[in-house]
Amino acid sequence: MNSRQVMTVAVLAxxxxxxxxxxxxxxxxxxxxxxxxxxxxxxxxxxxxTGGGPGARAGRTPTGSEEL
Structure with a gap:
């Protein structure tokens, strides 16, 4: 587990x-x-x-705009 995942689990707990x-x-x-x-x-x-929600695709930014 990387440090981000450890922090996430700690906050959830x-x-x-x-x-x-x-x-x-x-x-x-x-x-x-x-x-x-x-x-x-x-x-x-x-x-x-799991690497994103139901609409997650490679090449998309968090705002939903396409990367150039």
């Missing part, structure tokens, strides 16, 4: 641990408010590990 602690302490409303952002976080991490 920290966020999930924090969510677990909040749930254990009875802060279900706080966890429910964070569920959409946790879902996006997991989606971004999966995308980073």
């Amino acid at each position: 920290a966020v999930l641990a924090w969510s677990t602690v909040m749930t254990v302490l009875g802060q279900l409303a706080a966890v429910a408010a964070l569920l959409p952002s946790l879902g996006l976080l997991i989606q971004q991490i999966v995308s980073a590990f």
Whole structure:
């Protein structure tokens, strides 16, 4: 694993641990408010590990414009 992947896994582990602690302490409303952002976080991490999302193609920049 490269350093970027290690950092990504560390951030994911920290966020999930924090969510677990909040749930254990009875802060279900706080966890429910964070569920959409946790879902996006997991989606971004999966995308980073798999090399892009469903529309990713070689030769495309992150803004979607073609490279010359």
